[in-house]
Amino acid sequence: TAHGKEIGIHLVSNPSHLEAVDPVAVGRARAKLTRYAGGKTEFDANKVVPIVMHGDAAFAGQGIFAETLNFADLKAYSVGGTIQIIVNNLIGFTTRPVQEHSSRYAADLAKRQNVPVFHVNAEDPDAVVRVGQIAADYRATFGSDVVVDLIGYRRHGHSEVDDPTITQPRLYERIKNHPPLWRLYAERVGVDATKTVAAVRAEYEIEQTKAGQLKKNPHLRQLPPYWSAFHRGKFRPEYEAETGVSAEKLAEITDALVRVPEGFHIHPKIVKLLEQRAEMGHGKRAIDYGFAEALAFGSLLLEGTPLRLTGQDTQRGTFNQRHAVLVDAESEETYVPLANLAPSQPFCEIHNSPLSEAGCLGFEYGFSRDYPEALVLWEAQFGDFVNGAQVIIDQFISAGEDKWDLPSGVVLLLPHGFEGQGPEHSSARLERFLQLAAEENMQICQPSSAAQYFHMLRRQARRPWRKPLIVFTPKSMLRHPEASSNVEDLTQPHFLPVVPDREIADAKHVLIASGKVGHELKAERRKRKDTGTAILFLDQLYPLPRPEIAAALDAHPNAREVIWVQEEPRNMGAFFYVMPRLTQLVQERGLSLRSVKRSSSASPATGSAKAHELEQKTLLSLAFTTTSGR
Ligand SMILES: Cc1ncc(C[n+]2csc(CCOP(=O)(O)OP(=O)(O)O)c2C)c(N)n1
Incomplete structure (x- = not known):
């Protein structure tokens, strides 16, 4: 500056989409x-x-x-x-x-x-x-x-x-x-600008000529030093990090999470919730998604990872599952247990966002660009609303690294699942993210249990690899016993991209599914007393965990066929993406491959809960009956 001070100027990479x-x-x-x-x-x-x-x-x-x-x-x-x-x-x-x-x-x-x-x-x-x-x-x-x-x-x-x-x-x-502005201004201030104009023109010409002679585009971008500990590009095995937390530590975090300050008036329903959470963290009750998330956040905060989570009604959670911000029943003062774990902990921001998708997601993407050491998450109220932010996903999140070599580790939480709520609240449009997936530009996951969600969140922060993470989160499964976990599951070392079947050995048929429908398939299998069908959960869709799928298939050497099952219509969900990729894996093993899904549909789901139920029943039934040789 004129006073000899330095000002850093950071240009924000700007796509053609105006104002994005x-x-x-x-x-x-x-x-x-x-x-x-x-x-x-x-x-x-x-x-x-x-x-x-x-x-x-x-x-x-x-x-x-x-x-x-x-x-x-x-x-x-x-x-x-x-x-x-x-x-x-x-x-x-x-x-x-x-x-x-x-x-x-x-x-x-x-x-x-x-x-x-x-x-x-x-x-x-x-x-x-x-x-x-x-x-x-x-x-x-x-x-x-x-x-x-x-x-x-x-x-x-x-x-x-x-x-x-x-x-x-x-x-x-x-x-x-x-007349051009410089001439008007020179006349107004009474200056002969001829010389200045000639000098500026000459300088401009010299620079233009120099630029024209460049053989390569100059490398202008330089990531700030706080990016030096983090990697982008393709994943390498050495980036892997353990995500398990000891039972003692989990109990300690639990105690801090269920504690409220002296004199804080807790709502009676929240008293109950905190009691249940205390039991969960001490191994006396199954851990649901909401608490698994709190434990993931709590453990990361204590390990030094700052946290920023925003979305519509996110403090409580759309499905009443989070309650990260407690409200005093008398004064409406708030208390955030995650922000009060230890005096030296990093910042923990959990905010309700205004009713915006593109603006709010754009902001969080921006935040993640300059705070790689933080876990930055944006949550959609229902997954389908993410389409209001499509410009941010297309222009920044999926393509930013490829276009500008600028990484981000932003996380999107998108409630997804066909539960009879109609066309507006069923689909977070998995197909759109899978279509954008290439060159390991992002990770697309649908964790099938509370523990898997816990490990996936921790993996995102603990790996020094910064990639956007798109998470298809559950709704009805949030508290479902099938998807709940126990303390021991959280002490395991890793997130599993494919969850193998621990109940069935040497299956004849292998069903592969992702998300809620996998649990429904398990229930259907129990109902049928079927002991010859294994069910694998594909918890990470992209990058596709080929070796893990192969290993899970090889665990059933006498299997004859593999069936991809999805609850989304044929033109949606993972069908178009998974089938060609599975074909190769299946053919190498001499197996046949089929799929079960809803028929192609213009809207994601039926508006009638009854029709939905009927469709879902048929879908589950087809998964067990369309196979040959039964
Ligand atoms: C979201 C979006 N829609 C359309 C376009 C195509 N487009 C490029 S420039 C332009 C006109 C912009 O006018 P203005 O905002 O007045 O800026 P100016 O180019 O005049 O500086 C349009 C429509 C775009 N780049 N982004």
Whole structure:
């Protein structure tokens, strides 16, 4: 700076999808602020200033900005304000402002909040500088967003191939005859700019020539030092980490998790829950998903992994399964046991998010980009709502490392399962994630038990390999005895990508399934008193655990056929992905391969609970009867 101070400038990689980067930039700023505060969630917001530049059409039109602005002042998301600069050329590609927004100004969206908007003539550089100073001062003083609406014009077309005289002939006639800004400004301040212009032009030409001679793209990106302990790219065996926790440690964490401060009034239902959790952690009751998650988080926090978990109604949990934030029944004060495990523990942020998907997921992705040592999770209320965040998944989460060599370890928790709740609440669209999976760009898992969920969460944090993790989480199985675990399961060393069948040996038929339907198949098998069918759970779908599947098949040397069973329709779920891959494994062993699934369907599930039940019954029955040789 003019005062000899250094300012670091971080550019946020920006996909073509306009405005998608907005929440990512803010999430990154939040992570940096937390880091500069020594891992504290109370920080000096003036250490980092997010500046986001927008086009006028994009600012007015893209909903993700509205989502981002909405959380600007929320405790869970605040960064002490973002400076929003609209580079307002009064045109969007070929589209005029009257076709772009109903409001007088593109900037008017910001009026929904107490955010100052400065409209400034871009042809008046002194005014622009002054407004820039006011905006920065305002943000620094009041910790608020500020909008600078820089109103000017576009001299040429949107791109080389766009001739604006076709779409705006009168406007571009005037622009053609309008002097460039440098000339206007030089005249206004009474300076002969000829020499300066020549010097700038010459410098520009030299740099252009140099750039044209480059043989390779220069390597500009450099990950900050806090990434040095973490790996990206393909997985290597040496990244593996043990995930088991001793029974004594689990008991100790349990005691801390069920403790509340003196005088805290617990809701009677929560008293019961805490009693049950105490029993779970001391081996007197089966551990359900909710508590397995708490134990995973608790153990990681005590090992030094910071935690940030957000989503709609996430503090309690949509399915009443989490209760991570306890509410005093009289004062409504809150208490977070996970944030009070030990005085020296790292930060533990568990927040209810506003009702947004794209904005909130973008923020968490951004946070994960600058806090690789933290476990950063975003939860969808129901998995299908994740489609509102598709742009973040497509542009950043699945492709960010390939496009920009920028890793992330963000975790998505997506409730999934066909339970008769209809087309809107059944599917987290497993097929979409599997279609995006390539080059080990992410991990896609559906843990079949509480213990598997525990190990998977711990694995994500403990491996020094940072990859997005997409988790298909249960709903009805959350407290189901079949999917519950015991303390001993949590002491095991690893997450199992394939869960072998421990009940049936030397099976003739092997069913492979993922998620809830696997448990239903087991119940069906019991009902049928079938002893010749093994059921394998594919808990990790991507990267596909080929050696583990092969080993699980080889455990049944007399098997004749393998059946892939899914409850999703044929055009959804893992069918298209699993079948060709299983074919190879199965053929190598001289086995036949079949599949059982719902018929292709335009909507994920039927709207009738009765029809669902009937379909599910048929599905389970087909899994045991369509095979040859029975
Ligand atoms: C989400 C999204 N939709 C459409 C486009 C295609 N597109 C690229 S630029 C543009 C016009 C943008 O106008 P404006 O926001 O005013 O910015 P300007 O290009 O004028 O600076 C459009 C529609 C895009 N890049 N992203």
